[in-house]
Amino acid sequence: MSDSASSSVRQARRDLAARLGEIRREAGLTGRELAGRCGWHPSKSSRIENARTVPSPEDVLAWCRACGASDRSQDLVASLRVVEGMFVEWRRKERDGLKRVQEAVLPLFERTRRFRAYSSWLVPGLLQTRAYTESVLRAVQQRRVAVDDVEAAVEARMERQRVLREGDRRFAFLVEESVLRSSLGGPDVLRGQLDHLLTVGTRPNVSLGVVPMSPDRLRMPVEGFWIYDTAQVNVELVSGYLTISQPSEITLYEQAFSELATQAVHGPEAWALIAAAAAALG
Structure with missing residues (x-):
């Protein structure tokens, strides 16, 4: 903001x-x-x-x-x-540790049937490997959280991924190509994560798009966000966590997601970009 x-x-x-x-x-x-x-x-x-x-x-x-x-x-x-409830500072949200933060969103995930997520920074949490999640949450804990419950928080996030396999939920993920080429955990963690994307991205209820790096794109990257059905949008900012429930504002994020999706590649073209990122690791 x-x-x-x-x-x-x-x-x-x-x-x-x-x-x-x-x-x-x-x-x-x-x-x-x-x-x-x-x-x-x-x-x-x-x-x-x-x-x-x-x-x-x-x-x-x-x-x-x-x-x-x-x-x-x-x-x-x-x-x-x-x-x-539009904005909660991270220091208030995470004052009791990271596990509670991970558990707090589970009811929202369980009642949602259509997920749309865009990320310009990291692989979305539902698609992360355990090693990737541990690297991300460890970095968060060291930077701003006094309580060290990273191991429990990782378990909570891994458990939450069951929503990918349960019910009739649909998922559409968009990531910037740059997300495929940087990681907090080093080359081995990123390589494992890229391999996982090639697997989970083929699930019948999952759409995975990659927005290629390009000098002439029509829409520049924006902050990462999640759209839950048509009821709520959550945005993770540097300073805190933003919750949006106003219909007119949700529509703006839906439009942004649609515009970014038209710039993304899917299927074999997306797999090629993931494979190229993995090959660049050596």
Whole structure:
């Protein structure tokens, strides 16, 4: 993010307040009239509209109902949830160790049926070998986590990969070609990981695309993200973990994924790039 996380959250609150204000003005209501319809003290409407108070979902529903704009309430409630939980700093998310972080996302993985993941940094977690995962999580632990539970965290991530084999789930993965040529664990770890990609990428429920390095690509690499069905997007940033649930923003990530997918190669062309990366290791 261009601003700090806290600045982004403040801006999101202001944006939500501005949208509520627009709805009130479009309805031709004053703040006092809106408060009367909602059964509030007039100062509450003012505090909400000036982003001094974060409204509850019930407040948003009442606001839209009072303005005759109930059809816009669900998107606004989704915006509110983004504001409430849009960003969690790594130091807060990982303060009890890495195992809990790995386990926390398991319910989301279990209820999702369609996964779309794009990575410009690393092989996506569901496709990682044990050695690759250990290298990644060890680097994270040494950089920012006081608790050393890497071994348990690796086990949790490996156990989570069962979603690839269970149920009727579908998976579409996109990785930048540069991901195939760099690793934290050294040549042997990367070689094993590339071999694994050639195997797991042929599963009938898995689509694996590689975006080739090119001087004339139409869309440049972006931050890595996961799309879970059409319900949620998660983005891993340098400073923290971003959760997006607003439908209009999810659509933007779906569009980005589609655009990147059109630049990617699949099947034999993707296998050739993976094989070339492996051959470059010697």
